[in-house]
Amino acid sequence: MSTSELRRPKAPTILIGAFLGAGALVTAFPFLWMVLGSVKPRSESVAYPPSIIPEQPTFEYFVQLFEELEFSRYLINTIAVVLISMVGLILMAMAGYGFSKFEFRGREPLFFLVLITMMIPIQVTMIPTYLILNGMRLTNTLIGIALPTLVTGFSVFLFRQFMTTIPTEMIEAARIDGAGEWRIFWQVVMPMSKPILAVQVVLTFISGWNSFLWPLIIANDERLYTLSVGVALLNQQIATNPSLQMAAATLMVVPILVVFIVFQRFVVQGFALSGLK
Amino acid sequence: MKIRLAPYAFIAPASILLLAFGVLPILVALLVSFTDMNLAGLGNWSRIQFIGFDNYVELFTDASFWQALMNTGLFAVIGVPSVILLSLGVALLLNHSNSRFFRALRSFYFVPAITAIVAIALVWGYLYNTQFGLFNHLLSLVGVPPVQWLSDPALAKFSVALVAIWRGTGLNIIIFLAALQGVPKEYLEAASLDGASRIRTTISITIPLLRFAIFFVTITTIIAWLQFFDEPFVLTKGGPLGATTSVPLFLYQTGFSSSQFGYASAGSVVLFLIIAIVTVIQLRSRRADVDQ
Amino acid sequence: MKRTRLVWVAPLAITTLALAGCSAGDSAAGNPDELTVWVMGDSSANFEELVAPFVEDSGIDVDVVAIPWDSVDQKFTTAVASGNGPDVLQIGISKLRTFADSGALLPLDEATVADYPNLAADTFIDGVSGDATAIGGEVVSVPWVADTRVLFYRSDILEENGITEPPTTWDELRADAKTLAKRGDGQFGYYIPQWDSALPVIMTWDHGDEIVTADGAVDFDTPGFAAAVDLYSGLYADGSVPTNADFDQTQGFISGAAPMLVSGPYLANAISSAAPELEGKWSVAPIPGADDDRSVLAGSNLGVWGATDNQEGALALLDFLSTAETQLTWYGLDGQLPTVKSALEDESLASDPLTAVYSAQLNNATILPLVPNWDGETGKALLDALNSIVLTGADRGSTLDALFQATGSTSIN
Numbered sequence: 001m002s003t004s005e006l007r008r009p010k011a012p013t014i015l016i017g018a019f020l021g022a023g024a025l026v027t028a029f030p031f032l033w034m035v036l037g038s039v040k041p042r043s044e045s046v047a048y049p050p051s052i053i054p055e056q057p058t059f060e061y062f063v064q065l066f067e068e069l070e071f072s073r074y075l076i077n078t079i080a081v082v083l084i085s086m087v088g089l090i091l092m093a094m095a096g097y098g099f100s101k102f103e104f105r106g107r108e109p110l111f112f113l114v115l116i117t118m119m120i121p122i123q124v125t126m127i128p129t130y131l132i133l134n135g136m137r138l139t140n141t142l143i144g145i146a147l148p149t150l151v152t153g154f155s156v157f158l159f160r161q162f163m164t165t166i167p168t169e170m171i172e173a174a175r176i177d178g179a180g181e182w183r184i185f186w187q188v189v190m191p192m193s194k195p196i197l198a199v200q201v202v203l204t205f206i207s208g209w210n211s212f213l214w215p216l217i218i219a220n221d222e223r224l225y226t227l228s229v230g231v232a233l234l235n236q237q238i239a240t241n242p243s244l245q246m247a248a249a250t251l252m253v254v255p256i257l258v259v260f261i262v263f264q265r266f267v268v269q270g271f272a273l274s275g276l277k
Numbered sequence: 278m279k280i281r282l283a284p285y286a287f288i289a290p291a292s293i294l295l296l297a298f299g300v301l302p303i304l305v306a307l308l309v310s311f312t313d314m315n316l317a318g319l320g321n322w323s324r325i326q327f328i329g330f331d332n333y334v335e336l337f338t339d340a341s342f343w344q345a346l347m348n349t350g351l352f353a354v355i356g357v358p359s360v361i362l363l364s365l366g367v368a369l370l371l372n373h374s375n376s377r378f379f380r381a382l383r384s385f386y387f388v389p390a391i392t393a394i395v396a397i398a399l400v401w402g403y404l405y406n407t408q409f410g411l412f413n414h415l416l417s418l419v420g421v422p423p424v425q426w427l428s429d430p431a432l433a434k435f436s437v438a439l440v441a442i443w444r445g446t447g448l449n450i451i452i453f454l455a456a457l458q459g460v461p462k463e464y465l466e467a468a469s470l471d472g473a474s475r476i477r478t479t480i481s482i483t484i485p486l487l488r489f490a491i492f493f494v495t496i497t498t499i500i501a502w503l504q505f506f507d508e509p510f511v512l513t514k515g516g517p518l519g520a521t522t523s524v525p526l527f528l529y530q531t532g533f534s535s536s537q538f539g540y541a542s543a544g545s546v547v548l549f550l551i552i553a554i555v556t557v558i559q560l561r562s563r564r565a566d567v568d569q
Numbered sequence: 570m571k572r573t574r575l576v577w578v579a580p581l582a583i584t585t586l587a588l589a590g591c592s593a594g595d596s597a598a599g600n601p602d603e604l605t606v607w608v609m610g611d612s613s614a615n616f617e618e619l620v621a622p623f624v625e626d627s628g629i630d631v632d633v634v635a636i637p638w639d640s641v642d643q644k645f646t647t648a649v650a651s652g653n654g655p656d657v658l659q660i661g662i663s664k665l666r667t668f669a670d671s672g673a674l675l676p677l678d679e680a681t682v683a684d685y686p687n688l689a690a691d692t693f694i695d696g697v698s699g700d701a702t703a704i705g706g707e708v709v710s711v712p713w714v715a716d717t718r719v720l721f722y723r724s725d726i727l728e729e730n731g732i733t734e735p736p737t738t739w740d741e742l743r744a745d746a747k748t749l750a751k752r753g754d755g756q757f758g759y760y761i762p763q764w765d766s767a768l769p770v771i772m773t774w775d776h777g778d779e780i781v782t783a784d785g786a787v788d789f790d791t792p793g794f795a796a797a798v799d800l801y802s803g804l805y806a807d808g809s810v811p812t813n814a815d816f817d818q819t820q821g822f823i824s825g826a827a828p829m830l831v832s833g834p835y836l837a838n839a840i841s842s843a844a845p846e847l848e849g850k851w852s853v854a855p856i857p858g859a860d861d862d863r864s865v866l867a868g869s870n871l872g873v874w875g876a877t878d879n880q881e882g883a884l885a886l887l888d889f890l891s892t893a894e895t896q897l898t899w900y901g902l903d904g905q906l907p908t909v910k911s912a913l914e915d916e917s918l919a920s921d922p923l924t925a926v927y928s929a930q931l932n933n934a935t936i937l938p939l940v941p942n943w944d945g946e947t948g949k950a951l952l953d954a955l956n957s958i959v960l961t962g963a964d965r966g967s968t969l970d971a972l973f974q975a976t977g978s979t980s981i982n
Binding site: 012013016017019020021023024025027028030031033034037050052088091092094095097098099102103104107110113114116117118119120121122123124125126127128129132147148150151152153154156181185206209210212227228231232242245246248249250252253256257260261264265267268269 | 281283284285286287288290291292294295296297298299300301302303305306319367370371373374378379380382383384385386387388389390391392393394395396397399400401403404409410411414443446451454455458475497500504506524525528529532533538541542545548549552553556
């Protein structure tokens with residue numbers, strides 16, 4: 001942050017910038033291909049040799065997604081799942097706080113179990129999890145869709161790492177002032193956790209938005225399907241309309257990209273301050 | 278008294294969820310691995326029989342399971358170093374300047390990480406297609422005959438791994454960037470005052486200070502690659518002839534497609550143990566390292 | 570101290586109760602005026618339109634859920650696990666054995682369907698009617714739509730290369746494919762989908778052998794199968810077919826890279842919508858034969874969930890779906906062929922040249938043997954064996970021996 005902004009970029013910087021720029025284009029190329037493909041008329045998308053820039057761009061497939069297919073509903077469901085996941089965010093912050101700032105019986109073994117959950121392959125958990133949700137009568141509900149991935153070991157770990165860096169004196173001071181534990185959490189700890197919260201908001205948004213497995217299994221009703229499932233539904237055995245599929249895929253990616261661009265600065269800061277040195 | 282209850286209250290909701298949806302299922306899998314549960318048994322528990330270690334014996338004499346193990350190992354060996362080195366490299370370069378241009382580039386590198394796997398499958402499937410894909414078209418322009426990206430048993434492994442590497446660098450770049458921003462400026466300035474070149478500084482000072490970040494990324498990346506599933510599932514369904522079948526994909530196919538739940542559970546337990554052992558080894562070696 | 574223990578007990582209690590709650594296999598209290606139907610595919614809109622008259626007449630509300638083809642196994646497995654399923658479900662014939670074995674389907678014996686005349690076995694084509702789809706002697710589904718495989722060919726490309734009529738025998742097909750593959754680089758004569766386990770079976774049938782013995786055990790060790798392997802590997806050896814797994818057959822047909830294909834009616838729809846300009850330049854013909862020109866009969870049946878609480882409604886819906894009128898309407902809406910004989914004989918179908926070929930073929934088509942998990946085991950073993958011979962050069966003798974060994978113990982009983 002101390003490089004003087006008034007200085008013109010030196011040769012190494014330009015070189016590195018060009019190299020990174022080229023790398024960025026290559027990295028983002030499949031994404032660009034997808035976006036361009038979403039506005040190609042069908043004949044162009046199956047044409048060979050493939051053209052990169054569409055000659056007659058059209059938005060008809062986006063329109064088709066919302067009018068003929070149920071994408072507006074899938075979009076709403078996906079947003080709902082994301083919002084429910086944000087509740088999970090709070091729970092994980094609480095757990096991170098509890099593990100970092102308190103001494104209590106069973107802390108080490110419990111935290112160890114939390115870490116273990118990161119190592120469990122998801123194929124293992126699918127059926128038992130479904131049975132549990134079924135027993136709780138949560139199948140075919142949006143809560144049932146969001147619940148299995150509401151909390152992740154990875155995020156609890158990150159929260160804990162970050163919160164260990166919060167000065168204990170501030171918490172003690174609040175206690176001496178007579179504040180209750182819950183109040184301390186909300187009014188002292190959370191405001192100081194803004195960076196890590198930003199990180200988690202982005203990560204939670206991404207995983208909630210892209211959620212595929214659980215909506216598919218839990219929802220008995222296609223009215224509860226999310227965007228990911230909608231895109232998969234378009235994937236018939238014979239791919240009939242690549243443009244439509246690309247439009248659906250583009251619809252999935254663009255909002256996340258926007259969220260990331262907005263929160264980008266905080267994400268880097270957040271990881272930095274979470275003690276990952 | 279009030280204080281002693283508080284920690285439990287804070288960790289309870291998240292812990293219960295993790296126990297219920299993480300730990301409990303693996304215990305259930307352990308139990309089921311000693312039975313011959315299949316679809317009929319799933320619907321009617323009285324049809325399940327306890328068969329001891331039979332599933333494990335069958336597993337270790339199953340050629341496709343060994344193939345899946347070998348593949349998973351190979352994928353990890355290719356993928357983990359690639360992801361770590363690429364992410365670190367790009368992060369170091371991105372950290373070179375804080376200009377708007379450099380900051381804007383971050384989003385480009387993050388795009389693969391945020392794209393849903395179903396969308397990735399579509400795009401890469403078209404790019405890789407032997408007859409009508411973009412890559413072979415570009416190759417044909419320079420006179421190279423079509424490459425069977427996803428059909429050649431050896432090449433398919435590489436193609437599938439490439440997509441996963443492409444996808445896996447995004448988040449790690451961000452983590453490394455963050456760690457780099459935490460490197461105290463005084464160290465770097467002192468080094469340059471001493472006459473050390475930029476590169477020398479990076480190697481001798483910056484990277485050692487990133488030890489924890491590198492360690493964290495290594496562990497999470499290894500765990501992720503041992504659980505490699507998404508890319509082979511959507512791109513090749515484990516083909517050709519099992520060349521890209523990883524252990525998780527093998528579990529999915531035996532568990533869901535063939536409905537041999539007892540057998541698949543045995544495989545799950547084995548995979549879980551492998552991951553756990555590898556992780557513990559890493560943790561132990563770091564502790565030894567730190568103690569020095 | 571006590572509180573510590575309490576924290577551990579609570580989650581254990583909750584999960585135990587949850588598991589206990591579901592082991593009873595209780596189904597949700599249902600409404601006799603409602604039916605849930607699972608259909609395969611991307612959209613429920615067409616089916617909803619189809620059953621609108623039924624909804625009006627019976628007053629039963631039909632809730633249609635579309636299940637993506639790739640997810641059928643998952644959905645069904647979790648439904649069986651929880652006991653919560655739909656009331657009526659579409660079952661691909663290749664999955665019929667698996668579903669039946671799960672015990673989740675309602676037996677549809679003569680007594681149960683007595684009140685529903687449209688569900689009588691002789692209403693449907695022989696290949697799938699009555700006992701043809703019985704498992705262990707028990708019928709648990711009724712036919713719904715049929716699918717078969719016929720020969721698709723680019724008449725324009727064939728003519729340009731001196732082939733005036735589509736091949737009628739497999740030997741002719743092989744020769745024609747060789748000619749067409751000579752057109753140049755990247756041009757082939759035919760396409761063998763590496764995932765299609767039905768094709769080698771069709772070839773075996775056409776050379777005069779079944780793939781199950783009289784007792785119902787799978788048996789590939791026959792002269793007919795050997796002839797099929799000759800044909801299959803011969804096409805590869807001639808260089809007439811592409812060797813990559815991701816060959817897109819629609820694009821291949823449209824671009825001319827693969828001017829002959831064996832496929833089903835869905836391909837015709839795909840070609841017409843993706844390349845309307847090709848009209849008149851392609852057509853279909855009955856599958857080539859040798860001693861016989863039998864093709865495979867595929868498609869889907871419909872089943873009733875055993876634990877349904879609206880059995881009457883479900884059966885009434887099945888009855889409605891088995892009328893010639895409904896079957897023809899469905900063909901119009903979704904392009905899937907009827908299984909009801911009178912529907913197939915209808916003029917509207919006979920007048921379309923393509924459909925005439927399909928219907929004729931349906932009269933000489935049989936289903937793949939109803940062994941447990943054809944797709945995942947027997948069919949897969951067959952494909953793996955063939956593909957390893959033609960793609961990786963594995964030794965034919967030992968690979969086939971291994972195949973015979975691996976599949977010999979599988980049976981339809």
